[in-house]
Amino acid sequence: QSALTQPASVSGSPGQSITISCTGTSSDVGGYNYVSWYQQHPGKAPKLMIYEVSNRPSGVPDRFSGSKSGNTASLTISGLQAEDEADYYCSSYTSSSTLEFGGGTKLTVL
Amino acid sequence: QVQLQESGPGLVKPSQTLSLTCTVSGGSISSGGYYWSWIRQHPGKGLEWIGYIYYSGSTYYNPSLKSRVTISVDTSKNQFSLKLSSVTAADTAVYYCADYDILTGYLDYWGQGTLVTVSS
Numbered sequence: 001q002s003a004l005t006q007p008a009s010v011s012g013s014p015g016q017s018i019t020i021s022c023t024g025t026s027s028d029v030g031g032y033n034y035v036s037w038y039q040q041h042p043g044k045a046p047k048l049m050i051y052e053v054s055n056r057p058s059g060v061p062d063r064f065s066g067s068k069s070g071n072t073a074s075l076t077i078s079g080l081q082a083e084d085e086a087d088y089y090c091s092s093y094t095s096s097s098t099l100e101f102g103g104g105t106k107l108t109v110l
Numbered sequence: 111q112v113q114l115q116e117s118g119p120g121l122v123k124p125s126q127t128l129s130l131t132c133t134v135s136g137g138s139i140s141s142g143g144y145y146w147s148w149i150r151q152h153p154g155k156g157l158e159w160i161g162y163i164y165y166s167g168s169t170y171y172n173p174s175l176k177s178r179v180t181i182s183v184d185t186s187k188n189q190f191s192l193k194l195s196s197v198t199a200a201d202t203a204v205y206y207c208a209d210y211d212i213l214t215g216y217l218d219y220w221g222q223g224t225l226v227t228v229s230s
Contacts, residue, residue, distance in 0.1 A: 002156060034215025038157075045206060045223055046157065051216035089157050093215050097170050099147070104156035 004029065004090055004102035011108040017078040020105045022090030023071060028100055030071035034093035037066060037075045040104075041086045049088075050075060077107070085109040112137040114207050114221040122201075122228050128194040132207030132221060139188050140165045145210040146190040147217060148181060150203040158203075162210055163190055197228045 005023040012018040022029065022037075029035055035053045038046035048057055050066035053073060063079045073092070077084055090102040118130035132146070139146060145162035152158070161171035163181045171179050175194070183190040194201060208220040 032215070036216040038217070040157075045220040046217070047220075048216055048218060051211075052214055055214075087156075091157075091159075091217070096173075098172065099159040099162070099210070099217075101149075101157040101159055 002103035003094075003100035004092060006088075006090060006102035006105045008103070009106045009108065011110055012077075012080045013110045014080050014082065016080050017076060018080060018107065019077075020075045020088055020090075020107070022073040022075070022092075022102045024073075024092055024100070025071055027095040028071075028092040029068065029073050029090075031095055032093050033068070035066070035068060035073040036091045037064075037073075038089045038091065039084075039086045040089065046089060080109050082109050112209060112219045114209065114219055116205060116207050116221045116224040118224065118226070120225060120227060122197055122226060123230050124198055124228055125196055128192070128197050128201060128226055128228070130192045130205055130207075130224065130226070132190050132192075134188045134190075134209075138185075139183060139190065140185045143212055144218075145170070145212060146181075146183065147208045147210045148192045149206045149208060149217070151206070151223070152200075152203045160192065160194075160205075199228050202226065202228045 037050040040046040053068045054066040113135045147162035148160040163169045178195045180193040204223040206223045208217040
């Protein structure tokens with residue numbers, strides 16, 4: 001069982017928006033802004049999409065955005081595109097100086 | 111641009127020790143600012159953080175694996191390594207190395223991953 005809780009799956013049609021939640025505790029998500037999101041296509045290494053809750057690395061489309069409220073962080077993808085279909089993982093730094101991942105969310109673009 | 115490459119045996123027998131090395135190019139492990147990390151992914155499952163090391167040798171491990179994990183660094187070779195002892199079939203996974211940016215808290219560059227199978 002993963003330390004951070006994500007929905008197992010979400011889906012949306014092209015052009016729509018979806019949101020993936022990532023729930024932790026005050027010892028991880030709620031206590032730090034070191035929440036990041038990763039996209040993983042089959043057979044590939046994860047790719048950073050969001051860091052420090054809401055920052056996008058260069059090259060990541062602005063359709064991807066992040067936020068946090070209390071112990072829950074969220075990744076929103078607007079204007080869904082077929083290439084967004086992938087697994088998404090959240091990660092957080094913890095009060096023990098360790099890292100945690102969420103269980104992952106499979107995004108299906110209908 | 112920093113590149114990381116995992117290397118090591120793809121097959122390990124049960125009860126033995128899994129050993130992997132990550133070679134870093136395009137940057138120096140000794141430059142500071144990063145924790146050099148190991149992450150694994152069981153077949154068809156999610157990501158699991160194993161642990162990381164600072165160039166000075168400070169280490170942090172996943173509590174669930176701590177008793178079996180050792181991460182070390184060789185700054186002269188610009189490499190860091192993972193040893194996981196007493197492996198079982200449950201340790202079969204793709205193992206990734208990555209760098210964790212301490213200042214902004216994210217895993218930046220990743221290796222391509224290497225599949226390690228535990229089987230007799």
